[in-house]
Amino acid sequence: MSDEDTLELSIGQVAERTGLSVHALRFYEREGVLANPVRRMAGGRRVYSEDDVEWLRLCVLLRASGMPLPAIRRYTELVRLGDGxxxxxxxxxxxxxxxxxxxxxxxxxxxxxxxxxxxxxxxxxxxxxxx
Incomplete structure (x- = not known):
C-alpha cells in the first residue's frame, strides 16, 4: 500500500479535489452514494481516502450526465456488494x-x-x- 492509498483527507480537501461543496459531500454521505462509509476521527471529524475522492469524481460525472441520485445509489449498493x-x-x-x-x-x-x-x-x- 502506498502513502497515497492511506492518505487521510479532510472534508475541505475532498471538496477542493472534487469541486463539491462541503454541504454536497455531507449530502452524498447521507444519501448513501459513497462506496465506503466515511471514517471518523476523534471529535467526529470526517476522514476520506484517495479511493473516496475517485468514487466521488465518478459520482459527479454520473450526476453531470443526468443520472438520477437513486440510480447512483443503486450502482453504489451493487459495487458495495462485490462480485456477482x-x-x-x-x-x-x-x-x-x-x-x-x-x-x-x-x-x-x-x-x-x-x-x-x-x-x-x-x-x-x-x-x-x-x-
Missing part, C-alpha cells in the same frame, strides 16, 4: 448511456436551430436577407 452482480451494474450503466445519447441527440437538434438562426442573422447583417 456485474450484469446488473452493466444493465444500469447501459440504460443511463441510452439516456445520455438521447440527451446528446436533443442537444444537437437544438444546436442545429441555433446555428440556423445565427446564419440568418449573419446574412441579414451582411445585407443578404431578413432575419
Amino acid at each position: 452482480n456485474e450484469e446488473e451494474r452493466l444493465t444500469l450503466l447501459r440504460q443511463h448511456e441510452q439516456r445520455v445519447v438521447e440527451q446528446i441527440d436533443e442537444l444537437n437538434r437544438c444546436l442545429d436551430v441555433v446555428r440556423y438562426k445565427i446564419a440568418r442573422y449573419e446574412d441579414y447583417l451582411a445585407g443578404d436577407a431578413g432575419p
Whole structure:
C-alpha cells in the first residue's frame, strides 16, 4: 500500500479535489452514494481516502450526465456488494448511456436551430436577407 492509498483527507480537501461543496459531500454521505462509509476521527471529524475522492469524481460525472441520485445509489449498493452482480451494474450503466445519447441527440437538434438562426442573422447583417 502506498502513502497515497492511506492518505487521510479532510472534508475541505475532498471538496477542493472534487469541486463539491462541503454541504454536497455531507449530502452524498447521507444519501448513501459513497462506496465506503466515511471514517471518523476523534471529535467526529470526517476522514476520506484517495479511493473516496475517485468514487466521488465518478459520482459527479454520473450526476453531470443526468443520472438520477437513486440510480447512483443503486450502482453504489451493487459495487458495495462485490462480485456477482456485474450484469446488473452493466444493465444500469447501459440504460443511463441510452439516456445520455438521447440527451446528446436533443442537444444537437437544438444546436442545429441555433446555428440556423445565427446564419440568418449573419446574412441579414451582411445585407443578404431578413432575419
